Amino acid sequence: MQWQAVADYQDLSEVGATLIYNAIVANDCKRFNLGLATGNTMISLYSLLAEKLNHNRIPLDKLHTYNLDEYVDGGCAVPEDHLLSYRRYMRENLFCRFDAGLGFGEDNIHFPNPADPERFDRELAEAGGLDFQLLGIGFNGHIAFNEPEDASKVSVEAFADRPSRVIELTALTLETNARLTAGGDHGIVPHHAVTMGMKPILAAREILLLACFSEQQKPLQIMRNGSPTPQLPASYLLGHANATVIYTADKINLE
Ligand code: GLP
DSSP, X not given: OEEEEESSHHHHHHHHHHHHHHHHHHTTTSOEEEEEOOSGGGHHHHHHHHHHHHHTTOOOTTEEEEEOXXXXXXXXXXXXXXXXXXXXXXXXHXXXXXXXXXXXXXXXXXXXXXTOHHHHHHHHHHTTOOSEEEEOOOXXXXXXXXXXXXXXXXXXXXXXXXXXXXXXOXXXXXXXXXXXXXXXXXXXSOSEEEEOOHHHHHTOSOEXXXXXXXXXXXXXXXXXXXOOBTTBGGGGGGGOTTEEEEEETTTOOOO
16 A cells, blocks of 8 residues: 655645546556545546546546445435535536537436445446546545444455445544534434445455544554554554555644
8 A cells, every 4th residue: 555645735736636547548459447535635636537537528428426325315326406415515516517419417426325225336346447536535534425333343354245234323423524514503413324334345456545634643553553453444444455645744644
């Protein structure tokens, strides 16, 4: 696993967008399965990525996107008109920005379904697994919505094997997401979500984790000094053959 510091959010977005753009282009005419994250971190990256793909007229009919997660309320994915809908986030920040002529349509978009999350894993595996996975990191070290678990209750191997599933969000995630994405309104944040599991994430051929908030320094520093543990889901990247963490040096200082 590699660590890379960049100056600030603008550099992070440019470097991240270029890495993903190059991976899509290098894949030439084959299907490309791209795992996508939501969150504040990715907003500028998505805008730059769409610009590059549009500017260079890159065909997108073979691009398939697999989103990490979605909020769940009453057993169903929240509708797109929900303030926190990740489907809407993706549409607004990335999918709607692709030029219509490039061939990216509804059939290219995949989200885990809370009614049958394991089907998502089966279909992704049948489609060849993820070529590239983009990740953010929660302030408690979660990736997607794989929340930390007590290491005395689950083995390192069993946690790595977690499939896509519906989970209950932790208090810290509810508080953070209310503050950063719901204007402080705790009532809006659903208590459950469907998440891509650790297993399909870790099976990705390339993983890129981006961090730009000062609150992410603590989980990243623990990860840097440690080894894979269910208490810090992002730490599983340490054992991945082709994973990179890029962080902004103006907000995060790692020793
Ligand atoms: C949510 C998502 C994560 C994301 C995290 C960080 O919890 N489920 O996948 O990594 O937010 O988001 P942000 O980029 O806003 O820090």
